[in-house]
Amino acid sequence: MNLTLPRFFLREFRKRRKKTALITFALFWGTLCVLILLAFGRGMSAQSRVAFSGLGENLIMISGGQSSIVHGGLAKGRLIRVYPNDIEDLKKRIPEIAVIAPESYNGWPVSARGKELNRTVHGTTPEFAGLRTQIPQPGGRFINADDEAEGRKVAFIGWKVAADFFGGEEAVGKEIIVNRVPFTVIGVLQKKIQNSMYQGPDADQVYLPFSAFSQIDSQPYLDRIHVQPRELGLSKLVEERIRTVLGRKYRFDPADRYALGIWNTIDNAREQEKIFKRIEIFLGVIGALTLFIGAVGVTNLMYAVVRERTQEIGIKMAVGARRRTIVLQFILETLFIFAKGTFWGFITAFNIVGLVRLIPLSEEGFGIGAYLLRPVFSMDIFFIFLGIVGTLVFLAGIFPATRASRLNPIEALRYE
Amino acid sequence: MSKAETIIELRGIKKVYQMGGHALEALSGVSLEIGRGEFVSVMGPSGSGKSTLMNIIGCLDTPTSGEYYLEGKNVAGLTFDQLSSIRNQKLGFVFQNFNLLTYATAWENVEVPLLFNGKNARRRRQRITELLEAVGLLDWKEHRPSELSGGEQQRIALARALANDPPILLADEPTGNLDSKSGEDIMGLLGGLWKEGRTIVMVTHDDRIAAHSERTIRLFDGQVA
Numbered sequence: 001m002n003l004t005l006p007r008f009f010l011r012e013f014r015k016r017r018k019k020t021a022l023i024t025f026a027l028f029w030g031t032l033c034v035l036i037l038l039a040f041g042r043g044m045s046a047q048s049r050v051a052f053s054g055l056g057e058n059l060i061m062i063s064g065g066q067s068s069i070v071h072g073g074l075a076k077g078r079l080i081r082v083y084p085n086d087i088e089d090l091k092k093r094i095p096e097i098a099v100i101a102p103e104s105y106n107g108w109p110v111s112a113r114g115k116e117l118n119r120t121v122h123g124t125t126p127e128f129a130g131l132r133t134q135i136p137q138p139g140g141r142f143i144n145a146d147d148e149a150e151g152r153k154v155a156f157i158g159w160k161v162a163a164d165f166f167g168g169e170e171a172v173g174k175e176i177i178v179n180r181v182p183f184t185v186i187g188v189l190q191k192k193i194q195n196s197m198y199q200g201p202d203a204d205q206v207y208l209p210f211s212a213f214s215q216i217d218s219q220p221y222l223d224r225i226h227v228q229p230r231e232l233g234l235s236k237l238v239e240e241r242i243r244t245v246l247g248r249k250y251r252f253d254p255a256d257r258y259a260l261g262i263w264n265t266i267d268n269a270r271e272q273e274k275i276f277k278r279i280e281i282f283l284g285v286i287g288a289l290t291l292f293i294g295a296v297g298v299t300n301l302m303y304a305v306v307r308e309r310t311q312e313i314g315i316k317m318a319v320g321a322r323r324r325t326i327v328l329q330f331i332l333e334t335l336f337i338f339a340k341g342t343f344w345g346f347i348t349a350f351n352i353v354g355l356v357r358l359i360p361l362s363e364e365g366f367g368i369g370a371y372l373l374r375p376v377f378s379m380d381i382f383f384i385f386l387g388i389v390g391t392l393v394f395l396a397g398i399f400p401a402t403r404a405s406r407l408n409p410i411e412a413l414r415y416e
Numbered sequence: 417m418s419k420a421e422t423i424i425e426l427r428g429i430k431k432v433y434q435m436g437g438h439a440l441e442a443l444s445g446v447s448l449e450i451g452r453g454e455f456v457s458v459m460g461p462s463g464s465g466k467s468t469l470m471n472i473i474g475c476l477d478t479p480t481s482g483e484y485y486l487e488g489k490n491v492a493g494l495t496f497d498q499l500s501s502i503r504n505q506k507l508g509f510v511f512q513n514f515n516l517l518t519y520a521t522a523w524e525n526v527e528v529p530l531l532f533n534g535k536n537a538r539r540r541r542q543r544i545t546e547l548l549e550a551v552g553l554l555d556w557k558e559h560r561p562s563e564l565s566g567g568e569q570q571r572i573a574l575a576r577a578l579a580n581d582p583p584i585l586l587a588d589e590p591t592g593n594l595d596s597k598s599g600e601d602i603m604g605l606l607g608g609l610w611k612e613g614r615t616i617v618m619v620t621h622d623d624r625i626a627a628h629s630e631r632t633i634r635l636f637d638g639q640v641a
Contacts, residue, residue, distance in 0.1 A: 008531050015519050315515045318476055319529040319576060320504020322497045409503070410476040413515060 030294035031345025041283035043375035081221035123213020140187030299396035306400035314412030334397030429482035460635035508577030567598025
């Protein structure tokens with residue numbers, strides 16, 4: 001391919017770049033704004049997912065309730081409890097359950113190094129770690145099967161509990177007294193963001209093996225059973241099966257919504273995701289409108305620039321430019337402007353997103369900052385953007401150029 | 417001078433402009449012949465159609481009717497791009513108001529027709545140097561039109577017109593915007609080009625300028641008088 005003309009056009013473009021600086025800037029600014037807007041929208045969606053997974057992913061939580069329907073000759077208003085042996089029953093009867101774990105808790109004084117604090121202490125099994133995103137900090141671990149089998153006096157603690165008692169020191173291996181019984185710390189929860197909870201954030205909790213917990217707690221029933229279905233789509237089915245299995249066992253109507261407290265986080269997560277998707281779409285619409293206004297501006301500027309150059313087109317025609325040469329020049333110039341504006345817009349947006357992501361988040365709960373300070377830059381958004389703006393700018397450049405190229409050379413020369 | 421060969425032949429050329437509602441006939445049936453190597457001046461009062469005639473001869477405009485043979489070939493039926501290549505290679509045009517690219521240097525202005533003719537960088541460089549030397553402006557090659565005098569701008573325009581060594585040079589009031597000294601310079605250059613064998617057609621309303629030519633065609637009300 002002969003690059004003589006393109007090179008000449010690039011040279012002309014460089015000489016005259018001041019004339020197109022405004023267009024380049026408009027493109028730069030538009031690119032920057034839209035990309036940042038969409039990155040924040042996408043970031044909010046993504047963060048809502050992260051925040052929800054702070055509690056646990058694809059989780060169904062079952063607690064006791066009170067029957068509200070007369071069933072099998074029994075009056076309504078009976079207290080329904082779930083018990084440790086339900087774990088085995090549910091596992092056996094509902095093959096769609098992938099993971100299941102019991103949980104009981106009690107508020108007790110917890111002390112170490114002469115300091116005493118009231119904390120919620122939980123008893124659970126190793127499966128709980130995966131269900132509830134309990135990831136230990138390096139050098140520690142969660143409760144394991146041996147701890148559970150042997151009823152070891154070990155504890156896994158939230159990072160704030162560790163900080164409360166041991167400051168910056170390594171907590172693993174240290175002793176804490178729970179309800180007057182000594183336990184050895186085996187792990188500290190890694191920091192995470194969490195936007196849903198029932199006994200306060202996991203950062204403040206103490207976890208013991210269920211077997212050890214049972215020895216110091218007198219409550220025979222469980223506070224919660226945590227269930228994870230094999231697939232997301234099975235969550236409703238599993239929920240219904242649980243009602244059926246436990247309904248037969250404890251004699252309540254499976255249709256009784258109050259007999260068991262079921263918290264299906266999958267539903268919650270879906271709802272929340274829907275809300276954030278909508279916010280993302282909303283921001284996308286705002287972005288599209290911004291883009292449209294910008295495109296109108298750019299079109300206008302392009303049009304003015306091309307008109308201003310009608311005489312130049314005439315001169316070029318007079319010395320032998322062909323129509324397609326004229327059109328090619330404008331297409332290339334449009335391309336240069338477009339490439340320059342969007343390139344710098346992209347670079348700037350990319351860096352701003354990167355910088356914002358560096359801002360540390362506070363671990364206190366899950367505030368607005370967590371949603372706003374983690375924008376996600378996605379290439380698919382960028383490419384869609386490029387396609388739309390590219391088309392608009394291209395049209396804005398090609399129309400006046402084609403029109404100008406159709407003039408007689410003499411008409412173009414005389415154009416004022 | 418013996419007319420060895422006709423290079424430009426017009427037969428019954430008419431040009432009608434639609435101005436608002438009514439038609440304005442700028443040329444009403446012009447027929448003329450110009451031989452290869454002739455230096456012809458076209459004279460006539462304002463509004464006689466001189467410039468319109470030049471623009472048609474220069475393929476910058478198309479006639480409403482009539483036939484135009486350039487080197488024996490009917491130009492009327494040619495496409496825009498074919499006309500472009502005629503303007504590029506067969507015709508050199510010098511305008512009264514120079515029509516240089518204001519943002520480009522003298523060098524670059526002369527380069528444009530060479531670029532459109534697909535000349536490579538080395539040949540362009542060689543040719544531009546030759547041309548700027550011929551018009552005595554090689555030292556001004558990096559200057560823009562705004563940094564040059566009228567006479568210098570017209571010399572650049574002349575160098576551009578000659579870029580692809582066209583057999584025909586068309587000049588529409590080439591000295592119209594120049595002082596007499598610069599005008600004489602331009603006429604000197606045109607005279608030299610004619611002696612080299614180029615055909616020159618020049619529009620002027622100045623008898624002294626027309627005196628440089630071999631033959632004068634007089635136009636009056638869109639017709640050869």
